[in-house]
Amino acid sequence: MISPKTILFSFFTLVFRLSFFGLGLLDATQYNTSNWDWTTGSFSATPDSIGDTVVSLYDPTDLTAVVYNVFGMNVTVQNGAIHFAQLPTSVAQYLGAIVWEPKWQNVGNTVVHNAVAGDWHSFFAFQYLHNCTETWTYDGTYGSWIGYRLVANATTIYEFSIELVTAAEIPGFELSALIFATLNAMVVIIFVIMKKRK
Numbered sequence: 001m002i003s004p005k006t007i008l009f010s011f012f013t014l015v016f017r018l019s020f021f022g023l024g025l026l027d028a029t030q031y032n033t034s035n036w037d038w039t040t041g042s043f044s045a046t047p048d049s050i051g052d053t054v055v056s057l058y059d060p061t062d063l064t065a066v067v068y069n070v071f072g073m074n075v076t077v078q079n080g081a082i083h084f085a086q087l088p089t090s091v092a093q094y095l096g097a098i099v100w101e102p103k104w105q106n107v108g109n110t111v112v113h114n115a116v117a118g119d120w121h122s123f124f125a126f127q128y129l130h131n132c133t134e135t136w137t138y139d140g141t142y143g144s145w146i147g148y149r150l151v152a153n154a155t156t157i158y159e160f161s162i163e164l165v166t167a168a169e170i171p172g173f174e175l176s177a178l179i180f181a182t183l184n185a186m187v188v189i190i191f192v193i194m195k196k197r198k
Helices: 004-021 060-071 091-096 175-197
Strands: 028-035 049-057 104-107 110-115 132-138 145-152 155-161
Antiparallel strands (some): 132 145
């Protein structure tokens, strides 16, 4: 059974998207993503859902204003969730320009939440039972959400991280291949110059 909170949140999300994005009032883009459900084991090779839509607002002041106008509070990752799967770059500057709720802050490419026992999740979905620190990590190059960590009593309770492929990890992209291609190009250029002189 779907809870009334979920229905209400879905309604506000729909109205928000129709009014702001449908009319083009905010500078934003949509991404299609694949998502994995939370697990205490390893993630499967196949996502749990494919083709989910997330929205990224290019201007962090728009995100602050939208969250405040819809929820009457400053930004948390929880109340702005549909906007925190993919961020514009530079991530550190973007996160630094957001007006955060108390106990929330950004440090470089991360968002840190220092929860106190008894605090409620933004939508009263759950209550924190212990003091803990949550950290969301974003990739500095692509703006992708690549990690989450939950620490309580100096013990990591839950953590996941994603390693994004870099140019050096692309198969065939090695220094030797780069040198070989450069030498071949130089030989071709020398050959063309010599041919023009004849």
